[in-house]
Structures are given as structure tokens and as C-alpha cells.
Amino acid sequence: MKRWWPYPLLTAALVAMWLLLTESVALGSILMGGILATVALWGFAALDPPGGRLKRPRAVFALAALVMADIARSNLAVVKIILNPRKTERVSGFLHIPLDMRAPYGLATLACIITATPGTIWVEYNSANNTILLHILDLVDESTWIDTIKGRYEKRLMEIFE
Template sequence: MTRWLPFPLLTATLLAVWLILNESVSPGAVILGGVLSIAAVRMLMPLEPPEGRFRRPLAALMLTLVVLGDIVRSNNAVARIILRPGTRNRTSGFVRIPLDLRAPYGLAALACIITATPGTIWVEYDSAGNTVLLHILDLVDERVWIETIKERYEQRLIEVFE
């Protein structure tokens, strides 16, 4: 049996975005936004999003704080690399990191975390070997990066999503 409104939170979010973009809460805007939101969510249903569970909100909050701190720290490090003339001889490179995380939403969150942190870019995910390839702006030691990703992010994401 298919529910009439399969993702009510997504529908409400789309409606809220519609109303914000239109800068109006008139009855016409609400009705049109509601119809479009419901239609958009129903059109997404054939994609069959993977089942996911969000567990341990406290762990998610701690992960958020860690990520925000790392983003600030990384911004400072990248700014120093760019602005100081003596630090231009840094070596950038690629690191392949083996993952234990398999939850699709956890992998998506990890991709967002890594890409949002200045100096790192998620390049490739190998689903067969469950590894991720990262480009690092200032690569000194590959082992440090592997441990950092696994301990700071992956373990917390496993707590939240698996």
C-alpha cells in the first residue's frame, strides 16, 4: 500500500521554500505551493530512495561541532598556505582511504563533510572496494589523513547512520 503523502517532512520543506521564494503566504501561493510540493514528492517516488535511519542525535550534534571546528581550522591553514610566500612549496596529492561505513546517507554526509572542509576534495568512491579517493592540498603524511577521516568522521557517522 502506498501512502498518499509518503514524505511529509520533505513536502513541508518544499512548501516552505516555495513560500519563502515567493515572499508571500497568500492563499493562492499556499495552494499552488502545496500542489507543487505534493506533485514533486510523488514524482520522486519511483527513484526508491534507500531506507535510512537517523540514530543517536547527540552523536550527530557532536559530529557537527567537530566538523565546524575542523572547517574553521582548515580555513586558517589554507589561508596561511595561500597568503604566506614561504609556504608555496607544499605538496598536494591523492589519498585512498578504506571505509567501514556503508550506509548511503552516511556516505553522502561524509562526502559533504570532506568537500566542505577547505583543502580537501572527494574525488572518487569505489563501491567495490569501499574506498574513497581524496585530493589533499597539503599532503604531508597519508597515514595521518587516513586516521583523521576514520576516527574523526567515519566512526561518528557509523554511530549516527548504522
């Protein structure tokens, strides 16, 4: 059974998503969703992803709340920058941030968090010296950004994934 459905819970979730997207629970929709989910997950299994376990699952909810609040706050900050371009001089720029985290799922999650936050984007990860390069729309104080990434996100992600 494992061979046909390497990720049974993920298969069920993909079928459920398919049914929600097609807005139908007809037999044809269920079969098509099952076939698509199975084929997609065979491809995923062929990639041989590294195993991963959450060390502190409850910390995920705290991190999610923090990220949502930061995204909302960043949206407001970007709106202020866009609507008041002459009020203050803004400086955008690139910033290298050294990381302590090496967990691949933690790095991927950090990339998603940074890129989903308006005004910032993950540009590059250098695995040789474990640094990331970010582009920041309003780069006022580099140390504040380093403290934010390392203290707010990296620390919590290391609790979850390492």
C-alpha cells in the same frame, strides 16, 4: 493519503522553504509551493530510496559541531596557503582511504563533509574494495589524513547510521 503525500513532513518543510524564498504567504504562493513540493516528492518517491534510521540522533549534534569547527579551521589553513604561497612548499595530492562503513546515508554524509571542507574533495568511491579517493590541497602526512577521516568522521557516522 500516503499515496498523494508520501513524505508529509518533507512536503511541509518544502512549502515552508518556498514561502521563505518568495517572501509571501499569499494563497497563490501557498498553493504553488504545495504543488511544487508534491510533484518533487512524487519524483523522489519514484526513485524508491532505501529506508534509513538514525541509530543515535544525539550524536548528530556532536558531529555537526565537530564538522563546523573543522571547516572553520580548514578555511584558515587555506587562507594561509593562499596568502603565503612562498613561505613553505606545499604538496597537493591524491590519497586512497580504506573505509569500514557501508551505510549509504553515512557514505553520502561523509562525502558532503569532505567536500564542504576547504582544501579537500571527494573524488571517487570504489565499492568493490570500499575505499575513497580524496584530493588534498596540503598533503603533508598521509597517516594523519587517514586517522582524521577514519577517527573523526567515519567512527561517528557509523555510530549514527549503522
